[in-house]
Amino acid sequence: MFKLEKRPQPSQAFAYLTPILAIVATMIAGGLLFMMLGKNPFESIRTIFWDPLFGEFAFYYRPQLLVKGGPLILIAIGLSLGFRAGIWNIGAEGQYIVGAICGAGVGLAFYPLEAWFIFPLMIIAGAFGGWVWAMIPALLKVRFQTNEILVSLMLVYVAEQLLASMSLGLLKNPDGHGFPGSRNLKDYPSAFNDEVITGSGMHWGVVAAFIAVIFAYILLNRHMLGFSIRLTGEAPRAARFASVNPTRLILFCLGMSGALAGLAGLFEVAGPAGQISIDFNTGYGFTAIIVAFLGRLHPVGILFAGLLMALTYIGGEIAQANLGLPAAAIQLFQGMLLFFLLAVDLLTNYRIKRISKEAV
Amino acid sequence: MTGTLLKIEGLTKAYPGVVANDQVSFEINEGETHALLGENGAGKSTLVKMIYGLVKPDSGTMQMHGTPFTPAEPRAARAAGVAMVFQHFSLFDALNVAENIALGMENPPAMRDLAEKIRTVSEAYGLPLDPFRTVGDLSAGERQRVEIIRCLLQDPKLLIMDEPTSVLTPQEVEILFETLRKLTAEGVAILYISHKLEEIRALCDAATILRLGKNVGTCVPAETSARDMAELMVGSELQTPKSAGAALGEVVLDIAGLSMPSPSAFGTALRNIHLRLRAGEVLGIGGVAGNGQDELLLALSGEQRCAASAIKFKGAPIGQLSPNARRALGLLTAPEERLGHAAAPNMSLTENALLTGNLRKKLSQNGFLNWSKARNFASEIIEKFDVRTPGPDNAARSLSGGNLQKFVIGREVLQEPEVLVVNQPTWGVDASAAAAIRQAILDLAAGGTAVIVISQDLDELMEVADNFAALNEGRLTEVRPTQGLTIEEIGLMMGGAHGMEVAHV
CATH class of the missing domain: 1.10.3470 (ABC transporter involved in vitamin B12 uptake, BtuC)
Known part of the structure; x- marks a missing residue:
C-alpha cells in the first residue's frame, strides 16, 4: 500500500523537476502510442x-x-x-x-x-x-x-x-x-x-x-x-x-x-x-x-x-x-503532456509513503 | 426499559498538544435522553465521534448491551444501531428529499417505496415532510428533519444529536422535542449535545458534564439549577483577576449600536453592540463560541463594513473603512483561524509578515516590495516572540499551531497598534506559548494600547482583562470590571441573563 502524505514544505527540487519528469513520461507514453499505430x-x-x-x-x-x-x-x-x-x-x-x-x-x-x-x-x-x-x-x-x-x-x-x-x-x-x-x-x-x-x-x-x-x-x-x-x-x-x-x-x-x-x-x-x-x-x-x-x-x-x-x-x-501520423494522435500527445504534468505535480506538495498493511 | 445501552469507561483521546478526552466514563440507558454538556473545546465532539466510529480512542472501552463495541468506521457504528445528526447538514441542495436520503443508504430501495417510507416515518413522528421537495427550498428546520428521518430509517437504538437547536426557531424546537420524546418512549436512547441549559433541563433525564476533556460531574438536569450546571461547565476555580488600578486613558474605540448580518449561513448576526475602550485597557469578551465572536472581529478588522458611525476611532467614524485604512490609523486585529485567515498556509513567513505589516512597517514603496525589509521584519517577529522555525523562508503551514500563533500575534504587536483586537489568542496553543502570548498582551496594554481579547477561556480572560463582557446570540452584555466578578455572575452573563432567570423560578 502506498499513501500520499502532504509535505510540510513544498519541495523546491520537485518544483523544477516535475516539468522534466512530465516531458520524459510523455515521450514514453507517446512512443508507446505511436508504436501501437505501427510507427x-x-x-x-x-x-x-x-x-x-x-x-x-x-x-x-x-x-x-x-x-x-x-x-x-x-x-x-x-x-x-x-x-x-x-x-x-x-x-x-x-x-x-x-x-x-x-x-x-x-x-x-x-x-x-x-x-x-x-x-x-x-x-x-x-x-x-x-x-x-x-x-x-x-x-x-x-x-x-x-x-x-x-x-x-x-x-x-x-x-x-x-x-x-x-x-x-x-x-x-x-x-x-x-x-x-x-x-x-x-x-x-x-x-x-x-x-x-x-x-x-x-x-x-x-x-x-x-x-x-x-x-x-x-x-x-x-x-x-x-x-x-x-x-x-x-x-x-x-x-x-x-x-x-x-x-x-x-x-x-x-x-x-x-x-x-x-x-x-x-x-x-x-x-x-x-x-x-x-x-x-x-x-x-x-x-x-x-x-x-x-x-x-x-x-x-x-x-x-x-x-x-x-x-x-x-x-x-x-x-x-x-x-x-494522424492529427488526432498528435493532439493526444499534447494532451498527455498536460496530463502528466498535473499528475507529477502532486509530488511537489506530497510525498509517496510506503505503509505496511498492518499499520492501516 | 432500564437496561444499560451504552457503557463508556475510561475513554481517552489525545491530539498533539491537547488531550481532548481524559478518562471519560458514563452510561446511557435505553429510552434515556442523556445530555452531554460542556463549553466549546471541552471534548464533546471528540467523544461522540468516537462513539460514531469517526475517531479511534487511544484507550478505554465501550460496551453496547454488555458486549464490546469498537466501531472502526461510521458504517460499523450504524450497523450497531448508532445514528447521528450533525450540526452542519450534509445535503445536496439540487436533489430532492428522497434522493438525498437514498444517497446515504447502503442499499436504497426503489424511489417510490422510499418516498412512501419517508412519508410514513415522518408522519409517525410528527415531522411532516414531502419526499419530493427540493432540499434547496427547505428551511433550516426542515433540512434537519431530513437528517433526522435519514437516521430514523435505520431504526437506531442510539441517536446522537449535535447542537440540534442552534438553527431552529422556538416553534421548531418544540416540534423537535415532541419527536424526541416519542422516540424515547419507544426505547431509543438519545445523546443530546448542547450548551443551552434550559433545553437540557426541559428535555434530558441525565447529564454528563465535560470540562477540558474530563468528566467533571453527572447530574439530573430537572433537579439541578442552571446556575449549578453552569458552574460545573466553566469550573469554579478561577484565576485571581488582574490587579485593578491601571490608569486608563482616553476613549480610543467607541462602538455604538453596531448591528451587522453574518456573512455565513451558520453565523450569528451582531445586534446593537455598545462598548467603549480606553487606552491601556484590556477588555475580555467571553461567551460560548458561535455567539458572534467571529462576526465581531470581522466588523472590527474591516473585512465586513458597517455603518460609518457605528465604530468610532478617537472620535472619527471608521465603520466604512477597509482593513488597511484601519491599520493606518492603528487598529490592528488577529483573527482566530490562523491558517487561511490570519496567515496564508503555503506562503513563507516573510510573505506572511508582509500580509498585514506592509503599511505600518513601510515594506513597500509605490507598490514595489522591499523584500529585505520584509524579511527583517519576519526575522524580528521570530526572534522577539520565540517562534520555533528554521527561518523566515519557511512556509506558514510548516509551523506548529502554537508557533504560528506566536508569529501572528507578534506580527501585530510589533506594529505598535493603538487598538489591538485578538480572537482566541491561545486556542490550541501549549501552556508556555499561551503564557508568552498573554504576557505580550499585558505588556502592550501597559504601554498604553487598548486591547480587546475575545476568548472562550475564562481563566485567560480573568488573568489579562481589566473589564469583562460576554457575547450572547450576537448581543454584548454590559461591561463590568473583572475584579469582584463571581462565577455565577459570569455564568449569567454568558448564558444570557433572561434565559437563566427562568431557570431558578
Whole structure:
C-alpha cells in the first residue's frame, strides 16, 4: 500500500523537476502510442522534438518556433495572472479574435494611407478589443456573481460568429472578387507586422511576448499587486484580511488577460496570418491554457512552455507530413503532456509513503 | 426499559498538544435522553465521534448491551444501531428529499417505496415532510428533519444529536422535542449535545458534564439549577483577576449600536453592540463560541463594513473603512483561524509578515516590495516572540499551531497598534506559548494600547482583562470590571441573563 502524505514544505527540487519528469513520461507514453499505430516510436519522438531544432530543414522550422510560440506565451502570461488568483478566464480565444478584428479594422480603415502612426494605433485597438471582450465576463461576475468560466467560454463562440460576419461583410476585401476575408495586410506596409530581424521569425508580437514575461515577473515578485494576486489564490480569506479588494482584482486580472490575448490576435492578423478570414483562429487561446499550467503559472516557466508547445506543434506537423501520423494522435500527445504534468505535480506538495498493511 | 445501552469507561483521546478526552466514563440507558454538556473545546465532539466510529480512542472501552463495541468506521457504528445528526447538514441542495436520503443508504430501495417510507416515518413522528421537495427550498428546520428521518430509517437504538437547536426557531424546537420524546418512549436512547441549559433541563433525564476533556460531574438536569450546571461547565476555580488600578486613558474605540448580518449561513448576526475602550485597557469578551465572536472581529478588522458611525476611532467614524485604512490609523486585529485567515498556509513567513505589516512597517514603496525589509521584519517577529522555525523562508503551514500563533500575534504587536483586537489568542496553543502570548498582551496594554481579547477561556480572560463582557446570540452584555466578578455572575452573563432567570423560578 502506498499513501500520499502532504509535505510540510513544498519541495523546491520537485518544483523544477516535475516539468522534466512530465516531458520524459510523455515521450514514453507517446512512443508507446505511436508504436501501437505501427510507427517507429524513436523516429516519431525524434521527428517531433529533434528535427524542428536540429534536423535538415531546421533553418525553416526554427523561425516558426517563435512565430507559433509568441502568441502562446503572450496569451498564457495574461491567463496566468488570473489563474494565480483563482480567476478562470477560459475565453482567451474569443478575446484573441476580437482583438484581431479591432486591430485589423483600425488598420483597414486607414487604407491606403501610409503613415507611421497606423501600426501603433492598431496595437492599441487590438489590446482594447481583447480587453472589452474580457470585461463582459468580468463585469457580469462582479455585478451578478456569474461564473466567469462559463461566460468567457461562451463568448468564444460569439466571437467566432462575429469573425465570420466580419469576413463576409464589413471587413470583406472590396477587390477580393467576392471571396470571404479581408484585404491582406502583408500588402499594406503601414499596417504590416513585419519581422524585426529578417528571417528570424521574430515579429513585434514576439517582442511583446518577451516584454510581457518580464513585466509579469516583476509584477508577481516585486509588486504589491502581484503579491495580492498570489495571496488571493493561496488564501482568499487572508487576502480579504490583508485588504485586497476582490472586485478590483477580478477587473484587473480579466482585463489584463483579455488585453494580452487581444494583442496576440492583432499581431497574428497583421503578421503571419495577414488577413481576417473565417478560419483565422487556430486555437491559440485554448492551447495557451495548457501553456500557462505547463509553465507552472510562472512567467519564465511559461516562456519555456510556450516554446515547447510550439515545438510539439511544428514537430507534430512534420510527423504528420513525413510519417503519416494522424492529427488526432498528435493532439493526444499534447494532451498527455498536460496530463502528466498535473499528475507529477502532486509530488511537489506530497510525498509517496510506503505503509505496511498492518499499520492501516 | 432500564437496561444499560451504552457503557463508556475510561475513554481517552489525545491530539498533539491537547488531550481532548481524559478518562471519560458514563452510561446511557435505553429510552434515556442523556445530555452531554460542556463549553466549546471541552471534548464533546471528540467523544461522540468516537462513539460514531469517526475517531479511534487511544484507550478505554465501550460496551453496547454488555458486549464490546469498537466501531472502526461510521458504517460499523450504524450497523450497531448508532445514528447521528450533525450540526452542519450534509445535503445536496439540487436533489430532492428522497434522493438525498437514498444517497446515504447502503442499499436504497426503489424511489417510490422510499418516498412512501419517508412519508410514513415522518408522519409517525410528527415531522411532516414531502419526499419530493427540493432540499434547496427547505428551511433550516426542515433540512434537519431530513437528517433526522435519514437516521430514523435505520431504526437506531442510539441517536446522537449535535447542537440540534442552534438553527431552529422556538416553534421548531418544540416540534423537535415532541419527536424526541416519542422516540424515547419507544426505547431509543438519545445523546443530546448542547450548551443551552434550559433545553437540557426541559428535555434530558441525565447529564454528563465535560470540562477540558474530563468528566467533571453527572447530574439530573430537572433537579439541578442552571446556575449549578453552569458552574460545573466553566469550573469554579478561577484565576485571581488582574490587579485593578491601571490608569486608563482616553476613549480610543467607541462602538455604538453596531448591528451587522453574518456573512455565513451558520453565523450569528451582531445586534446593537455598545462598548467603549480606553487606552491601556484590556477588555475580555467571553461567551460560548458561535455567539458572534467571529462576526465581531470581522466588523472590527474591516473585512465586513458597517455603518460609518457605528465604530468610532478617537472620535472619527471608521465603520466604512477597509482593513488597511484601519491599520493606518492603528487598529490592528488577529483573527482566530490562523491558517487561511490570519496567515496564508503555503506562503513563507516573510510573505506572511508582509500580509498585514506592509503599511505600518513601510515594506513597500509605490507598490514595489522591499523584500529585505520584509524579511527583517519576519526575522524580528521570530526572534522577539520565540517562534520555533528554521527561518523566515519557511512556509506558514510548516509551523506548529502554537508557533504560528506566536508569529501572528507578534506580527501585530510589533506594529505598535493603538487598538489591538485578538480572537482566541491561545486556542490550541501549549501552556508556555499561551503564557508568552498573554504576557505580550499585558505588556502592550501597559504601554498604553487598548486591547480587546475575545476568548472562550475564562481563566485567560480573568488573568489579562481589566473589564469583562460576554457575547450572547450576537448581543454584548454590559461591561463590568473583572475584579469582584463571581462565577455565577459570569455564568449569567454568558448564558444570557433572561434565559437563566427562568431557570431558578
